[in-house]
Amino acid sequence: METTAEKKIILEVDHLKQYFKVKTDSLFKPKTFVKAVDDVSFQLFEGETLSIVGESGCGKSTTGRAILRLDEPTDGQIFFAGKNILELSKKEMRKLRGDLQVIFQDPFASLNPRQTVKQILDEAMAIQEVVAKPQRMDRMLELLRYVGLPPESLDRYPHEFSGGQRQRIGIARALAVNPKLIICDEAVSALDVSIQAQILNLLKELQKQFQLTFLFISHDLSVVRHISDRVMVMYLGKVVEIAEKKTLFDSPLHPYTQALLSSIPTLDPTLKRERIILKGDVPSPMNPPSGCRFHTRCPFAMEKCKTEEPALKELDRNHFVSCHIAENLPQ
Known part of the structure; x- marks a missing residue:
């Protein structure tokens, strides 16, 4: 050890x-x-x-x-x-x-209600310039797969998800910029x-x-x-x-x-x-x-x-x- x-x-x-x-x-x-x-x-x-x-x-x-x-x-x-x-x-x-990324307590308050999941993830990658624009869609689909959300989630708004699903979106946003x-x-x-158990197991994975x-x-x-x-x-x-x-x-x-x-x-x-x-x-x-x-x-x-x-x-x-x-x- x-x-x-x-x-x-x-x-x-x-x-x-x-x-x-x-x-x-x-x-x-x-x-x-x-x-x-x-x-x-x-x-x-x-x-x-x-x-x-x-x-x-x-x-x-x-x-x-x-x-x-x-x-x-x-x-x-x-x-x-x-x-x-x-x-x-x-x-x-x-x-x-x-x-250095953060996952907040309230997933609804930490996500922009006027943006779709696609816009939320795209904005994070654009600001940090971690993924070129032509490759961002593939990266977003990959992130959704990592956190256990279906591809069609990209076109939906935060209020259309449950609390656990919104927290998964918050985790995907944090992962989008390849944090340490x-x-x-x-x-x-x-x-x-x-x-809670599902999210904790997801974080450990x-x-x-x-x-x-x-x-x-x-x-x-x-x-x-x-x-x-x-x-x-x-x-x-x-x-x-x-x-x-x-x-x-x-x-x-x-x-x-x-x-x-x-x-x-x-x-x-x-x-x-x-x-x-x-x-x-x-x-x-x-x-x-x-x-x-x-x-x-x-x-x-x-x-x-x-x-x-x-x-x-x-x-x-x-x-x-x-x-x-x-x-x-x-x-």
């Missing part, structure tokens, strides 16, 4: 910050910011699926948007294939977008469970066929367990744990990860699982707690957690955790 050290890094995020200024009704009030993503660092390896999980508002989707530069990051560096994309001009970034990395932002959360790399953003841990190679857990704009899928699901070290995993429903009525109920609400990202951001809800918090922010450390092989409690556990 290939080790992490032997894998090629395709994406490296270094101390990424994404702050949003909050509007005030007075000129004399100090500036206030929502710290949606606050000092996030991680690596993504070629050909793998890294999933980002966490509660709503933890910064998952904002991280994805910052990597794509749909929102300009406040600080940090993002290296894709060795290039710092935050230093690229708009023209250079536009060219790079062929390698696809960010899936809650790509199946708006679909029925049976359709396409990944194998085209050597794709996925950054998969989701709140559904069952979905994450099915598709991931590694999992990154975020809480209130911070990374709290990163590990290979089996390690994280079998031996989570951070108390927040343990609470998340305890909430996964089981179909086996004989299986007894202790549910960890977190007290209190998620603090405001405008005024996050000092020290460890999770200490206000952590059942194991100690004085050090309230004052000293834990660093993300490798406590076991390829298992990174940001927690004072976990650091003191016997390895």
Whole structure:
């Protein structure tokens, strides 16, 4: 089995910050910011699926948007294939977008309702200049075959398809420009469970066929367990744990990860699982707690957690955790 050290890094995020200024009704009030993503660092390896999980508002989707530069990051560096994309001009970034694609949560909102499937796919190939015009029809038919849609779909509009079919069109559009990395932002959360399974299996087949790399953003841990190679857990704009899928699901070290995993429903009525109920609400990202951001809800918090922010450390092989409690556990 290939080790992490032997894998090629395709994406490296270094101390990424994404702050949003909050509007005030007075000129004399100090500036206030929502710290949606606050000092996030991680690596993504070629050909793998890294999933980002966490509660709503933890910064998952904002991280994805910052990597794509749909929102300009406040600080940090993002290296894709060795290039710092935050230093690229708009023209250079536009060219790079062929390698960096996204599949959004709502397939209906992300597709132009005034364009047919043919126009949607043709526009993507024309902008990136990946296929000459005479060959585009053959390429479009090929893309439909890859995603499991009939050829006659080309002349239909998005509203004429079901939600699962529209998501297949979104996947075909992403594939049309021959990407290296696809960010899936809650790509199946708006679909029925049976359709979710079909789309997830399709993504896995396409990944194998085209050597794709996925950054998969989701709140559904069952979905994450099915598709991931590694999992990154975020809480209130911070990374709290990163590990290979089996390690994280079998031996989570951070108390927040343990609470998340305890909430996964089981179909086996004989299986007894202790549910960890977190007290209190998620603090405001405008005024996050000092020290460890999770200490206000952590059942194991100690004085050090309230004052000293834990660093993300490798406590076991390829298992990174940001927690004072976990650091003191016997390895």
